Amino acid sequence: MAITQLSVYLENKPGTLSQVINTISDAGINIRALSLADTRDFGILRLIVSDVQATRAILDDQAFATETEVIAVKMSDKAGALGNILKILEDESINIEYTYAFTSPSREQACVVFRVGDTKAAEKVLNTYGEITLNDEDLKDLL
Amino acid sequence: MKNYYQKEIETAPYEEIVKIQNEKLKKQVRRVYDNVAYYRDLMDKKGVKPEDIQTIDDIKKLPFLTKDDLREAYPYGLLGTDLKNCVRIQSTSGTTGKRVVAFYTQHDIDLWEECCARAIVAAGGTNEDVVQVCYGYGLFTGGPGLNGGSHKVGCLTLPMSSGNTERQIQFMMDLNATILCCTPSYAAYIGESLAERGYKPEDNKLKAGIFGAEPWTEEMRRSIEKSLGIKAYDIYGLTETSGPGVAFECEEQNGMHINEDHFYAEIIDPNTGEVLPEGSRGELVFTSLDKEGFPLLRYRTKDICVLTRKKCSCGRTHIKMSKPMGRSDDMMIxxxxxxxxxxxxxxxxxxxxxxxxxxxxxxxxxxxxxxxxxxxxxxxxxxxxxxxxxxxxxxxxxxxxxxxxxxxxxxxxxxxxxxxxxxxxxxxxxxxxxx
Structure with a gap:
């Protein structure tokens, strides 16, 4: 299970982000979700894209992208849905490195992405509590 | 008003200086040949014997020492006397992390401190002055050198060491410091900090500063002089020869008199090693004429500068070196x-x-x-x-x-x-x- 996120390590200076985004869009690849962690010196761009391999290939020359396994949990697009999931992780003492979420308005669905230390273990716990986690194929359906 | 710490030697006629250098060099080469196996090997390889060195001009025949040699010989390989005669080490970082460790006998400490005393007196210091030393103390030569020189002159010495600007300013103002010793960049920083606290240049009692251990420009000198209301003097030295005080500026502020009764200076072509005539730009090479613990002969400093023996209005006759104009290696300070x-x-x-x-x-x-x-x-x-x-x-x-x-x-x-x-x-x- 789990889904593949692209992580792009960028220098924190004007133009680096737009360069990456433009390269991806010029290739006709759709960005489904995005999160950017920034520090004074560098930024880490996390992307969920429609075609991971194609994106890696076109970024190869100008940015350094790696694949990261993250957990994507399906949830209803309603108040309180994320809180329930976070409560499970808290009760099970699972530390979240970072998280971001996106919605799919057409299906009234939302999806929350977690980066944790042990992806498999965390996913198993969530499934035990009845939460639905997605893989790359599921994601294509959702979006 | 002309003040000297050791007037006789500082203003000695050139012939007198050469005579001293001839005598000291002969003795020093003999000492090194007898006691320092590392350098003896270098001399043997070059086919030079101590008897070949009769006058200071014969120094050309001796092999050079470089920082690589110091690394190779670390820690005791260039020791010039029994360890039991040494009373101190000072140290500086080397090229690959191996430090340079220099040994001092009490005689070496005395001559080093005398050189620093000459610098303090040249900057106007007397036993009525309060000298604030904010060079680092410890292995770094800056603090100990100026501290010792200040004692020799009889100044009230504030052994502040580096850092803690708040405390530096408090002591400077409360204890009426008159001479400041530190790196030029720190002097500039103190100047700014004083201004930030609302002090004007005339509010402090400082009259002079002795600044070294890093390169600085004439613009920086003027800016420090203005911000602190002082005259700023340059001082030069390196751990390999002793520390600060190898050369120092007088009131002319246009080059540093080398204490050439202790340190003989040459300018060489860094590529060929050939000795260049006075006034040429090249690499500065020092020979310690009478140090016992760490008696380096023809040590290549890698500093590029110019030597001049033009008559100086201060009355000192010792040769002057320009501010270093660069390096012949890639060292940064x-x-x-x-x-x-x-x-x-x-x-x-x-x-x-x-x-x-x-x-x-x-x-x-x-x-x-x-x-x-x-x-x-x-x-x-x-x-x-x-x-x-x-x-x-x-x-x-x-x-x-x-x-x-x-x-x-x-x-x-x-x-x-x-x-x-x-x-x-x-x-x-x-x-x-x-x-």
């Missing part, structure tokens, strides 16, 4: 600390990083900034910020332990450091220290 790119490379390789890095040195608010940009290896890139920050912290600590000062570490993406003609530019020094 950052906040008074010697830094070689090779040291940084050593740390990077040891810690598993790529050797693709760039050092950027600049000056902000008269203080050196020191940044190192390092490319991450592909397997070191992380999607988690704290991973990268932990790497930066541990690398900074490793650099600090190697260099003595910690650069700001910037981990940049693989293949992101610009390469010109396939070769990365290792050092960008934006300080414009040399005209």
């Amino acid at each position: 950052i906040r008074g600390v010697n830094v070689f790119p090779s040291q940084i490379e050593t740390v990077l390789l040891k810690e598993g990083y790529s050797p693709n890095y760039q050092i950027v040195v600049d000056r902000a608010r008269n203080n050196d900034t020191f940044d190192v940009y390092i490319e991450l290896n592909p397997d070191q890139v992380s999607d988690v910020v704290s991973d990268i920050q932990a790497r930066e912290r541990s690398l900074e600590a490793a650099m600090r332990s190697m260099l003595g000062i910690g650069p700001k570490i910037h981990l940049v993406p693989p293949k992101s450091i610009t390469r010109s003609e396939g070769k990365a530019v290792r050092v960008i020094d934006k300080r414009n220290l040399h005209d």
Whole structure:
């Protein structure tokens, strides 16, 4: 299970982000979700894209992208849905490195992405509590 | 009013100085040949015997010593006397992390402190002065050297050591310091800090400053003089010869008199090793004429400068050296600390990083900034910020332990450091220290 996120390590200076985004869009690849962690010196761009391999290939020359396994949990697009999931992780003492979420308005669905230390273990716990986690194929359906 | 610490020798006629140098050199070469196996081997290889050295001009026949020799001979290989005769070491960082350790007998300490005393008196110091020494104390020669010189002159000495600007200012104002000894960049910083606290240049009692251990420009001198209301004097030295006080400025402020009754200076062509005539620009080479513990002969400083024996209005007859105009190697002096790119490379390789890095040195608010940009290896890139920050912290600590000062570490993406003609530019020094 789990889904593949692209992580792009960028220098924190004007133009680096737009360069990456433009390269991806010029290739006709759709960005489904995005999160950017920034520090004074560098930024880490996390992307969920429609075609991971194609994106890696076109970024190869100008940015350094790696694949990261993250957990994507399906949830209803309603108040309180994320809180329930976070409560499970808290009760099970699972530390979240970072998280971001996106919605799919057409299906009234939302999806929350977690980066944790042990992806498999965390996913198993969530499934035990009845939460639905997605893989790359599921994601294509959702979006 | 002309003041000298040791008038007779400081104003001795040239012939007198040469006579002293001839005598001292003969004795020193004999001492070194007998006691220092490392240098004896170098002389033997060159086919030079102590008997070949009769006058100071014969010094040309002797082999050079370089920092590599010091590393090779570390720690005791260049010791000039029994260890039991030595009373002190001082130390400075070397090219690959191995330090230079210099040994001093009591005689060596005395002559070193006398040289510093000459510098203090040349800057107007008397036993009525209050000398604030904010060079570092410890292994670094700056603090101990000026401290000793100040004692010799009989000044009230404030042994502040470096840092803690708040306390420096408090002592300076409360105890009426009249002479300030520190790096020029720190003097500039103190000037700014005083202004920030609302002090005008005339509010302090300082009259002079003795600043060295790093390169500085005439513009910087004028700016320090204005901000502190003082005359600023340059001082030169290196641990290998003793420390500060090898040469110092007088009231003319246009070059430093070399204490040539103790240190014989030559200018050589850094490529051929040939001795160049007075007035030529080249690499400065020093011979310690009477040190016992660490008697280096023909030590190549790598500093590029010019020597001149033009008559000086201060009355001192000793030869003058210009401010160093650059280096014949890639050593940088950052906040008074010697830094070689090779040291940084050593740390990077040891810690598993790529050797693709760039050092950027600049000056902000008269203080050196020191940044190192390092490319991450592909397997070191992380999607988690704290991973990268932990790497930066541990690398900074490793650099600090190697260099003595910690650069700001910037981990940049693989293949992101610009390469010109396939070769990365290792050092960008934006300080414009040399005209």
